[in-house]
Amino acid sequence: MNPKNTVAKSLLLLAVLVVPLMLNLFGFAFYLDLATRLSILAIAAVGLNLILGYGGMVSFGHAAYLGIGAYAVGIPAHHWLYGGMDMIASTNGFLQIALALFASALFAFLTGLVCLKVKGVYFIMITMAFAQMLYYLLVSISEYGGDDGLVIDTRSEFPLISLDDPVQMFLVSVLSLFLIMWGVRRIARSQFGMVLEGIKGNEARMISLGYNTFRYKLAAYVISGVICGFAGALLGNFTTFISPEMIDWARSGELMFMVILGGVATTMGPLLGAITFIVVEEVLSTITVYWHLPFGLMLIGIVLFVRGGLSSLLERGQKTDD
Amino acid sequence: MDTTLFVIQLLNGVQLGILLFLVASGLTLVFGILDFVNLAHGAVYMLGAFICASLTFLTGSFVLAVILALPIVALAGFLLERFIARPLYERDHLEHVLGTFGAILVIDTLAHLIWGPAGIAIPLPPYLDGQIEIWSGIVVPTFRLTIIAAGLAAAAGLYWLVNFTRLGMLIRAGASNRTMVSALGVDIKTLFSLVFALGAVLAGLAGMLIAPITEASLGMGNNIIITAFVVIIVGGIGSMKGAFYAALFIGLIDTLGRAFLDDIFKLFMSSAAAENSAPALSSMLIYILMALILSMRPQGLFPPKLR
């Protein structure tokens, strides 16, 4: 790896951490919120990148895990306030996050059993369909607001940390992001990651070498879901509002676009993609409420004319061999 | 439960199934022949509804509006093929998905700009708006029957087109062997454009048929496209026959599930519990069925013979 690149990346990470805090200090609290949202979406993108980038599994339903994570914060908080479901009624952050991770893992495991049996387009469509299933399920449960969603009255409670403080909320999000980026980087370079890369490259060959590829894919799928579920728990705390709309397939599409925009199978890619997405969304939506129009045109343009995403522009021919 | 209600729900299920088939057949046609994943197919369905709405107010006749709107959605399909799909054929499915996802955002926003955020109701002519007695004492809306008849006619036309015309022969040949079709001296690009436009017409027609019942609205395309995906997954991607049976099956299961699942649940649980759990389960029913069918037959119920 070339040292100039390492410096550039370190500076970028430092900027993501420091710039929002500085701006907040000078009274631009809005940018702190933006950076918190960015960090949370970037975590989800990092999670998606594990299967999409490193494993070649194109999931179009990963917003489902954002929803699961957020509802895992909202539902216990709701019952804590209004009674019922004593087993999970709580505002304890550790319990809520554990619930978010467990529920995401379970959903990923069960749906993974089905969708990982198939490949290519089937996989794209089925991940989409399962996310939509969850969407309709949440719409149908009137106790949690159905279509309209639910306001989370109390954020997750932790000792020493208060998520009600925007600076602490930001720090928790951005430090989680860094930690998860580092973790996924380790996984990508581990023996497991190597198998995943092999499956992406030539699954039939991996099978004939003796790998039970299904199990490895399932494990990656579950880890990816759990990471996105964690992002969802943060998102619920950040927006203090949950609704089925979080699972809408447009959200999954945006997530996917971040990963691809930033460059798949790279450590910095998802972060770069999330930054680009947030900046473009912010700039365009201040110009016009119809910002989806230029955004859509931009997406089409990128697909048609730029291949490999932004990261590929930064580091062409990166390869982590030795 | 009473017979009238059951018959009406049955008809609703068939009607949903027919509409699903119109949307899914275009998807499966484009995928089977062009190997292209078109997420924006639902957006064409929505466009059909809106264009038909505008034309109904312009011409004063719903039927005339449908006839005029069909070539317009065909043109939309043609443009979609020319500017987004065609450059992406040689790329992988991921890029198809992203490119057409961009197209959805563009089309949805344009529709928003042109027709506004609210839905548009389409008035029906009196001869379609009434009710009809199909059996002694069983009265159903005329327009529901019209939708079923029109949808079946379109399905029959499609069957004839694919199986008994030169275009259909080329389509079938193109699905299994592109180079061979090129070798026959057929301009493969034109063929692909035609297939895309045909798919757009079918989806657009479905949108026009449903609009008088539900209104033309912005989210309608994105709702039906995923159900259409479920249909072609269950039916076997690329298979027309599979799309037809799966569409009817999914349409009936979804409709009857939503209508009667609580009654069925009440047979073996308290009515409060039934009323709580039935909506949740019925909303997931088709997806659960899809999962079950896939785990037994990963290629769907009627996988196409080739590919």
Add this chain to the structure above:
Amino acid sequence: MTELLSIKGLNKSYGGVKATDDLNLSIREGELHAIIGPNGAGKTTLISQLSGNVTPDSGTVHFAGRDITRMSEHKRPHLGMSRTYQITSLIRSMSVLDNLQLAIQAQAGHSFRFWSDVRKRQTVRDRAGSFAKEVGLEDQLHARVDNLAHGEQRRLEVAMALTSNSRLLLLDEPLAGLGGQEAAEMIDLLQSLKGQKTMLLIEHDMDAVFTLADRISVLVYGHIIATDQPEQIRLNVEVQQAYLGEG
């Protein structure tokens, strides 16, 4: 000599076409057994059934006395059989060393190790390197497979089959598409493996087959019509050519 692989009454049809028709074959431990036959005789279909990629309609396959007819593909390498492909099948986006390392690790327990850097596992790295050396790729360890010459890819393919402690190698046309010099290197490589491994060789190059093989079976329309020493088959083949107009 003991029997390592035993195929009895194997059948496989596609549509109405019998790709494998009541096929019986016995491979002895330590021999290089070649299968020849005209195009479309069902040679690759046979290999695919042995490797588990295709399930036979009927019949049995025993490997080292164990019935493996319906065993999953990914389990068979662990018993000691590995295959190469007629059309090179490698992980093209990865390096030579990575490909070999994956092949080695496939044999050594599970790969659910999520944390330590796999490319710093020096012992495995070294072993992978020694296999590369065995097939003359020691100068290309870090090259992406994409960038290798065709002959080098073919040799890597064989090296990957060698990494497992396989007793049986299923070689599907290892010479396919190789030029004179490259083909000669491959023949030398196979020659050097003789005696160490049992090999089932499918090959169109008759010179290579008659140089290398201990025994030869002739496959026609999915059925073995003769199995014998090369000299006998040579005579026999001429008879066959008279009937089939093909070699």
